[in-house]
Amino acid sequence: MKKRCRKALRTSTVLEALLWIMADRIYPANRLLARSSRGLLEGPATPSARAPGPSLPAIHAASSSPLPIDCGDPSMFKTERSPQTALPIRSRSCALLLVSLLSALPAASVFAQQGIGIGNVVTDAGLVGSPHPNTANRDCAANKVVVGGRHTDRAIGPANSADGMTVDYDLRCASIATDGVSVTVTNDAAFTDFPSYDQRNTELENTCAANQVVGRGGGYDRNYLGAGVWPSSVRHICYALVLDANDWVKRSAASSSTQDIGINEAYAVHTLRSPFCADTIDTVKVGYLGRLGGEGIDGIQQRCGQFVQARFSAALNFTDFAWSTALGAGGWTAQLTHASGNMAVRDPRAAGVNNVTQFESANELYVIPGSGYSATPIAPAGIAANTYVLTTSCTNATRTDEQDLACPLVVNGLPDIAVTLTTPAPVYGNYGQLQNIVLTATNRGPGATDGNDGFTVVATLPAGWTAGALPANCTANGANTIVTCALNPTPLAGSASPGGSGGTVSFTIPVTVNSPTLSGTYTANAALGRSVPDGDGDTTNNDYNTANDTASGPLVFQKQPILRLRKTLPLGRFVDADQFALSIAGTGGPATATTTGTGSIATGEAVLNGAVAASYSFTEAGAAGANLANYTTAYACSNALAGGQAPSGSGASFNLTAAAGDDLTCTFSNTRAPLANLVISKTNTPGSGPDDQGTDTLTRGATTTYSIIVTNNGPDAVTGAILRDQAAGRSGLTCNGTPTCTGSACPGGLTMAALEAGVPLGTLASGASVTVTLPCTVD
CATH class of the missing domain: 2.60.40 (Immunoglobulin-like)
Incomplete structure (x- = not known):
């Protein structure tokens, strides 16, 4: 017995400490075999006669009250002596208390739901030995079955009712698996070790053949002179495992072998109690119920389970x-x-x-x-x-x-609606110009849209831009700056593969730019929308990818130059019939116009829609016999583009290079040469009027006043007109005196010699006159 290796247990260190304390309190010299996580606790106490002790009270692990048995109380011990020792032995109840503490611990198990299970575990009524009231279930771990056993009997001595009884019965367990073709039984490497009594004698073990399990069991019990019936050996009946017609794991109907484990010694009568557990193809042995006496296992009942799968x-x-x-x-x-x-x-x-x-x-x-x-x-x-x-x-x-x-x-x-926006490549050149943008929705997901999903695609235009006439299923806000197009009622089919394109729908929307939008690049936006939000409770119509739900594109407005050429005549025409031909030459031209009108009115305008960066020539020419030499010509331009060019100068032609946004109005201004109607009258009888009359008479040798009157009948003032009156023009008169002059245009320091040579007048306004008088004698 001392050569036997100590066995490892599954008991906790805490419980082991408790057992050591209790054993020490009882008697250090009287030791009970009890396996712990540290090994085997053993002692030499050997009773000389087996006597049933008091019943072991039930142990409730969850109870916090003291145990009802005090193993340190002398009343708990018997005084009988064995022939081998004079030491007192302790009560069977204290021994059983410790054994039951160990056996009451739950067997370790691995939680698993995959594989073949064992359920419907029951304790068979068949009994090997005696029905001691102290019991403990000693089963394999959950969903395992028995495939073998290890049996130890009590030491054989002189005639004794307990000699040769079972003091230890351990199990070898196994798990069951199948691939649907065959059944595999995987045996545990070690026996499932249960607490043992002392005075161990012979230890024997046996295991079913490979891929066999214990289906039924029993054993022999011994009766020594009618003193008691205790188990002396155990019987395992092994069965192969098979698959039935539906591939469910079953036990074969016939057994493969029978194994008796233990020694049926010759001191007592041994009776076979077997087989127990139902003889069905679903039944296997999973453990045993031990009826725990004071000296050994008083009785054994089979624990039987069924395949559950x-x-x-x-x-x-x-x-x-x-x-x-x-x-x-x-x-x-x-x-x-x-x-x-x-x-x-x-x-x-x-x-x-x-x-x-x-x-x-x-x-x-x-x-x-x-x-x-x-x-x-x-x-x-x-x-x-x-x-x-x-x-x-x-x-x-x-x-x-x-x-x-x-x-x-x-x-x-699910659908994946990808939104794209196509804007026109040509730039916008003028206000009111219409070009199309295209909204496109494409399903790139595996699921189609439904006709009532409520998907929409929404275009938002920048400030200064508006939508024109809309296609079907599209509406706009009041300002025509937001356009919403419904994808319904046409479903969009899913794409054939990831990354592909499925159903698609496009909406062509005319868009224009409005005054006074400045030239530049603007952004139009598009986005996926829902007329019904995604919280509609239908999880199958959600757009799963929001990364492609928006798009944008440029709207480029480069206002094309507008070139205009007009005519003004601030002083009117030099000749009433004068007209003028206007011309703008260059890319997109020429543009021409010929004026009409009279006086200072010149109706007619040349207009050209120009091109950016193109060079243009502005010219005028006389028409209807007009001679530009009779006019002084200047030009000036105004530009509606803030900060834009506005050339000016003199001459009947000029050039410029058009810029984006130019809105030019250029004018040739023709100022005619001055026009005046000077009238001269002379008389030597001023009393009779400014002009000589046919009836005027003068007396020779008489003194008379000779007058010259210069009158400007307009329309313009005249400056520097030359007044000359030669002596030959004064026939019959001798004028030697100094001439006098009245009027605002009189020349200063007028003399007869200057008058005869020609004297410039000052500025003679329209309607004004100058009068020069000479004292003369009639010849």
Whole structure:
């Protein structure tokens, strides 16, 4: 016994400390075999006679009240002595208390929902040994079965009812798996170790052949002279595992082998109690119920379970999804999960395709019946998760025993409406000019739009620009600066593949620029809109990609030059019939006009829509016999473009280079040469009027006044007119005196010699006159 290796236990360090404290309080010399995480606690106490002790009270781990048995109380100990020792032995109840503390601990288990499960565990009524009231279930971990055992009997001594009884019965457990072709039993590397009594004798173990499990069990009990019936060995009946016609794991109907583990010594009568657990193809052994006496295991009952198994898969269907719907092999797969975590990725089935009579490893998993199962589709490379929604999902599904059922998933594609805006390439040159912009909506997603989705595309024009007549399904705000076009009622089909283009619709909208918009580059914007917001409760019509929902484009206004040429005659015409020919020559020209009108009125204008950076020549010429030499000509231009050019100068022609936005009005101003009507009258009888009369008579030798009157009948004032009166023109008169002059235009210092030579007058206004008088004698 001392050579036996100490076994590792699953008990906690805290409980181990408690056991050591309790053992120390009782008697250091009297030791009970109890396995702990540190090894084997053992002692030499060996009773000389087996006697049933007091019943062990039930132990409630959750109770905070003291245990009802005080193992330090001397009343709890017997005084009987064994032949081998004079030491007192402790009560069976204290020993059982410690053993039960250990056996009451839950067996360690690994939570798993994938695979073959074991359920419906019951304790068979069949009993090997005696029905001691202190019991403990000693089972394999959850969803494991028994495949072998390890048995230790009590040391054999002189005649004693307890000698040779079972003091330790450990189990080898295994898990079960299948690929639908064969069943695999995976044995645990070590035995599931349960607490042991002391006075261990022979330890024997056995395990079923590979891929076999214990389906039924029992054992032998010994009766020594009628003093008591205790288990002396255990029996395991091994069975192979098979798949039935529907690929469910079953136990073979016939056993493969029977294993008796233990020694049936010759001191007592041994009786076989077996087989226990129902003889069905679903039943296997999962453990035993130990009836725990004071010296060993008084009784053993089989713990029997049944295979519980289901198959879980996903069925994937597509609605309004134009992209790849291939399943498996680079296509769609499905993540199968349980509430405890992910299980595996499998190929989903097509909707309605499931062979419930066969395990299809590419599509499904064996799982343990229950709830919490879910499936999630995994899109193939290139299909983003935000491009679709699940209109039918699989969450917290339940599977019952031997149920093979696919979890339905329905993928619904979403639209991706990409907006583009095309603006005219030619620049706008003039106010009121109409050119078209084009709004386009293209579906780049896998799902089509519906006729009632409420998608719109909205164009917003910059200040100074307005829309003209609108196409169908488009409306504008009151200022015609915002245009909204409905994509409905025509659905837009989804694209054939990611990155492709599906259905498209375009709207052509005429746009004009209005005065006084300045030349420059302006921006028109377009955006996807919804007449009904996305909160409409329909998750299948959401535009999943907002990055392409807006667009913009330039509107370039480069106002073309407007060139005008006019005529003015500030003093009127030199000759009443005079007219003038106007001309603008250059790109887009020539533009000509001939004036009409009389006096200072000159009607007619040459107008040319010019080109930016083009050179133009402005000229005038006489028409209808007009002679420009009779005029002084100047030109001047005004420009409606703020800061624009405004040339001016003299002459009947000039050149300029047109600039964007020029709005030029140029004028030739013709000032005619002065016009005057000077009238001279002379008389030597001024009393009779300014002119000599035919009846005027003078007496020879008489003195007379000779007068010369210069009158300006206009229309212009005359400056510098030469007044000359030669002596030959004064026949019959001798004038030797100094002439006198009256009027504003009289020359200064007038003499007879100057008058006869010619004297310039001053400025003689229209209607004014100058009178020069000479004293003369009649010859």
